[in-house]
Amino acid sequence: MIRFALTRIAMVIPTFIGITLAAFCLIRLVPADPIETMAGERGIDPVRHERLLHEYGLDQSIPVQYTRYIERVLHGDLGRSFITHEAVVSEFAALFPATIELALCAILFAVIIGLPAGIIAAVRRNSIFDHGAMSVALAGYSMPIFWWGLLLIYLFSIKLDLTPVSGRIAVQYFVEPVTGFLLIDTLLSGDKAAFLSALSHIALPAVVLGTVPLAVIARMTRSAMLEVLGEDYIRTARAKGLPAFRVICVHALRNALIPVITVIGLQVGVLFTGAILTETLFSWPGVGKWLYEAINRRDYPVLQGGTLLIGAVVMAVNLLIDLTYGLINPRIRHAR
């Protein structure tokens, strides 16, 4: 198992280098000079333009800029935002808990609904439930996040008055961040009303962000379960008189879970992509919205640093998933 883990960790290193290179190069391929973008209609005189290019190190050749960037990254310095002049790491640290909190709630929502829906659909193949659940899943998968979010706000916040429109907590609650996870911080503060407010605020964005993963998980669970349920050992288990629940949940599900877990791992990347729109729509102060603004304003340090940090998180999650396979299925652990 240790050898397996080390092999997987070693594979992360080239990926990490690839991410730094991609983050660095892609933003430079986009036309527009960040200094011009900052200047707006006012324009900028050539002297000031040159001075700023020099201050930000943008007057160097691309390979030199990249080498310096990597040097700084290896020293733990991801630079400062061109716009706010704050350290990228500290901005990321302040915003990331909100994204994680939202992503966790979204994936929890997707798994809690998607997994049982997929299992039931597989067990009751071709039933009304199966067709209904899979049609809903397909619709959920195809739904543009922005439109879906606005629709839910219109229904639940404006028409039914059940949830707040946006934000992370009602403005009257003043909770000092301890962990950055508001659901935890409000519990720590002992203010039950603040906790409920935070909970009601996260409901809609979590549903919106969790919709696509939910659809994917439900469909993947269904197809994996169908495949496994047709296997000989399942027939044997049934023939031996095991209860249906045990056959499905222990024998079938455990084997069907491998592709499902892979998909859940991949959904982490999808969640970060979706977070950009969801966070913007629900005024959720996370890294998605932060990166979106950085793209618009050509804030290179934020884009490079943010992409790198998010890339690291996605890689870490996928590494964890890889290691989890080993636990679930020993054959993977021993495979070369």
Added chain:
Amino acid sequence: MRELRTLALAIAALFTAAPVSAKTLIYCSEGSPENFYPAVNTTGTSFDANTQIYSRIVDFERGGTTVVPSLAEKWDISSDGTVYTFHLRKGVKWQSNRLFKPTRDFSADDMIFSIERQWKENNPYYRVTSSDHAYFGDMGMPALLKSVEKLDDLTVRITLNRPEAPFLSDLAMEYAGIQSKEYADAMLKAGTPEKIDQEPIGTGPFFLVQYQKDAIIRYRAFPDYFGGKAKIDDLIFAITPDAAVRWAKLQKGECHVMPYPTPADLDAMRRDPNVQILEQPGLNIGYLAYNTLKKPFTDARVRRALNMAINKKAIIDAVYLSTGIAAKNPIPPTMWSYNDDIKDDPYDPAAAKKLLAEAGYPNGFETDLWAMPVQRPYNPNARRIAELMQADLAQIGVKAEIKSFEWGEYRKRIEAGEHQMAQIGWTGDNGDPDNFLHTLLGCDAAKGNGSNVAKWCYKPFDDLVLKAKTVSSQAERTALYRQAQVIFKEQAPWFTIAHAVQLVPVRKEVIDFKLSPFSRHTFYGVDIKQ
């Protein structure tokens, strides 16, 4: 569903049971500020966040462009217009925060520090946060200032290298917010100079309580504010970037004031009995600039012919909807010296075709027509406008090819004069006509990569706007600018499109919110019904 509703009601009950300050006004702002140092800020969003905290030496009157006393009670201007002596207000208190408790009132030292921080490279704060003091540079301060001297604790003399009539207006702008020298010295000593821009204190009507990026800014009324405590106790900026969501929050009463509504929501807003929409033409102009250095636009007859060929009303109706008014002059109608006697060019394709023939183009010509790739405050959809213009111009034989580039690239290229016809616009900085007429149409700005994108340098016009810079009498300046607008219309370097109307939906419980011509959102003087 019933259970869900019960839960929601329980949650709502808990919310209402929570302690709420006496008078809280919630403003759904559109974004986060860049930081809390207005001298390096470039966006209205940042200025809105900072203007609540900082005061300036002089200010614009609430809801207007007239310069009024602020930290300076009065001032004297020498007869040659180059020496300004400011008499500062006595007993102005500084706010305090967890890092710093002031031991003295506002004084001349603070004013001098705030100017020198942007001006002198040897000032220890020159490079703190950023050395790019954009507006200080853009308003020409480095070349304009000769000296800033302390005559006593409450008197400061500023000497200019040349007379500059808009100087007071320049000092009323947000970038000139005054910071505490005592706080700056304390933070420098503590080795954390950047703190003065992150945890600011000012002499303004509200002090900062909490800022969470992309989430919330909390302010509380500063009880010792020299103008008297604000009518509201707490001011909250709920940062809400999406306009549709801002509107949903306003409807629900989750905020009281919202900026920048989507035109598509305006009808619903007007129907809502709890909401009123405040509106006034903004200090802006959207226009099509002809490159007067490139043929055939070197000929004023061609420019005038095109002005007559484009149906302005159709553009306003189709693109601006109810959010724009037709522009006939290069300055907006709310600005002093606006010449309302000028008649706009009529929409007359037949007359346009005739004039074009007179200029030697009976069969028209081919040209480019640049359209910004982004929505701007003065132009909601440049591409659509370009299409309408293209169709109108085709009727007089002018074949216009629409071009666009990435926004930064677009501006760079039009400033370099690569276009023949390009849409662009402007939002005023200081309420002075000079900021439009000289900045956008003067000969200085036509050189190199200046903001005169028509590259129009016309001496009779330039003489008038240059003279107006040196005259301190507003009546005399008005006469000069009115004449300049007449010349502008005759020479037609632009097709003036529209002035976008500033629209701010507010809930009806909000009392006395005043629109700012500069699109600032300030809350001193605003009250709220409980």
